[in-house]
Amino acid sequence: MDYRNKTRVTEFILLGFQNEKEVEILLFSAFLLMYTTSLSGNTMIILLVCGDYRLHSPMYFFVANLSFLEVAITSTVVPKMLANTFSHTKAISFVGCLTQSIFYFLLGSTEFFILAVMSFDRYVAICNPLRYAIIMNRQTCIMLLLGSYMGAFLSMLAPSVLTAPLIFCGPNKIHHFFCDRAPMLQLACTDIALAELADFVSSAVLLLGSLLLTGVSYTYIVITILGMPSVQGRQKAFSTCVSHITVVTLYYGSSIFLYVRPKKGSATSINRFATVPNTLVTPMLNPFIYSLRNEKVKESLRDASRKYIGMLINLRPQK
Numbered sequence: 475m476d477y478r479n480k481t482r483v484t485e486f487i488l489l490g491f492q493n494e495k496e497v498e499i500l501l502f503s504a505f506l507l508m509y510t511t512s513l514s515g516n517t518m519i520i521l522l523v524c525g526d527y528r529l530h531s532p533m534y535f536f537v538a539n540l541s542f543l544e545v546a547i548t549s550t551v552v553p554k555m556l557a558n559t560f561s562h563t564k565a566i567s568f569v570g571c572l573t574q575s576i577f578y579f580l581l582g583s584t585e586f587f588i589l590a591v592m593s594f595d596r597y598v599a600i601c602n603p604l605r606y607a608i609i610m611n612r613q614t615c616i617m618l619l620l621g622s623y624m625g626a627f628l629s630m631l632a633p634s635v636l637t638a639p640l641i642f643c644g645p646n647k648i649h650h651f652f653c654d655r656a657p658m659l660q661l662a663c664t665d666i667a668l669a670e671l672a673d674f675v676s677s678a679v680l681l682l683g684s685l686l687l688t689g690v691s692y693t694y695i696v697i698t699i700l701g702m703p704s705v706q707g708r709q710k711a712f713s714t715c716v717s718h719i720t721v722v723t724l725y726y727g728s729s730i731f732l733y734v735r736p737k738k739g740s741a742t743s744i745n746r747f748a749t750v751p752n753t754l755v756t757p758m759l760n761p762f763i764y765s766l767r768n769e770k771v772k773e774s775l776r777d778a779s780r781k782y783i784g785m786l787i788n789l790r791p792q793k
Contacts, residue, residue, distance in 0.1 A: 483642040485565045486658070488558055490651045491746060502559040508754045509552045515761030516541035518775070526774040532610040533599070533714075534771075536592045537764055539619060540585065540721075544757035547581045550574060551652040551753050558651070571653040572638065578652065580630050582729075582752070583680055587622035589725060590684040592718050593691040594618075600711050601698045629680045636669040650746055652753070657745070677733035685726055692719070717763050724756045 491501060523529045523538035551574065558564040566574070598609050637655065640662040650657045655673060659666045695715060702708045728751045765771045 483568060483644060483646045483661075485567050485646065486571045486653065486661075487647045488554070488564050488566055488651060488653070489647055489649050490555065490558055490564065498559050502556060505552065505754060506556060508758045509548055509556070512548050512754065512757040512760075513545060515765075516544045516757065519761050519764060519771075520545075522771065522774050522778060525778070528770055529774055532595050532615050533592070535615050536588055536595060536619075540588050540592070541760065543581050543585050543588065544760055547578060547585075548753060548757050550577045550581065555651045566653065568642070571648075571658065575637075575653040575655050575658060576630065576634055579633075579655065580626055583626035583629050584622050585725065586680055586684040586729075587625045588619075589718070589722055590687040590691075591618045591622060593688040593722070596715050596718060597691040597695055599714065600695050626680075629676045633669065633673045633676050636672050640664055640666065640669065650749075652749075654745065654749065673733075681726065681730055681733065685730075688722060717768065720763050721756070721760060724751065724759065728752055 491498070519541040520538050523534045554566065554574070595610060599606050602609065633655065637659065640659070641664050642661055643663040645661060648654075648657050648661065659669055659673075662669075692715070695711075699708050699711045702711065728748050732745060732748050732752075765775060
């Protein structure tokens with residue numbers, strides 16, 4: 475086909491959930507509440523880790539970076555989604571859509587590398603406790619963090635390079651609340667087979683590869699814990715892993731269903747709702763998972779609250 479005479483798309487229409495106005499307002503309220511809760515909770519985790527010397531350890535260093543990624547991912551997608559609820563056009567520019575898609579998947583890919591790194595951190599802490607401080611030193615933590623971002627960038631490179639030059643000449647309606655790559659590819663006027671293949675391979679390698687690394691780490695952790703003579707020691711060791719296991723389960727559950735499929739654009743209605751856990755629910759729950767189950771974080775939060783209340787009392791005008 476000759477596409478030279480066709481008009482290229484300059485913007486896309488994000489259809490969202492396409493419900494009645496009353497339902498859209500209800501969804502807007504729920505999503506706004508989850509978004510603000512996620513922002514405040516994850517920001518709190520970052521500030522606590524940065525401000526409390528008791529949390530200056532590799533585990534909390536990675537927890538704070540995970541919280542940063544949560545803030546960045548939700549802020550990449552949710553504000554535009556909320557604005558489109560009351561917008562008549564629901565439009566986003568072609569460049570804006572491509573940029574949103576690239577940042578969403580880049581940050582999301584980094585999260586899976588961070589989760590794998592966190593499982594390695596727990597492996598060293600439980601299986602090699604005497605060498606933990608030597609192995610997980612400051613330089614190692616920074617290199618692992620940079621490696622996570624570099625790994626995410628490399629996993630995104632091929633799909634992004636193959637998607638960017640595609641020709642979009644109409645229709646321009648994306649059946650999603652953000653520029654997810656799968657429904658976006660379905661609108662291309664050119665052959666998308668290679669782009670879909672690259673997307674599938676990169677998603678499979680990223681998700682299943684990082685899950686395999688996490689699984690290997692926890693296999694050694696479980697073997698080590700079962701070999702501990704003390705019941706109290708086993709419970710204490712396992713309790714340090716519960717939060718991370720919970721987050722891993724939440725992340726990988728929906729992500730593997732969404733992205734490790736050769737044809738991802740075939741069930742757009744299911745995809746829209748299946749994406750909500752990764753973009754809103756898990757980022758909102760993450761601070762509660764790490765704070766409510768962790769005594770150090772709860773103690774740090776109590777101390778920070780007391781200092782803040784004391785500061786407010788001292789600022790009150792004296793009679």
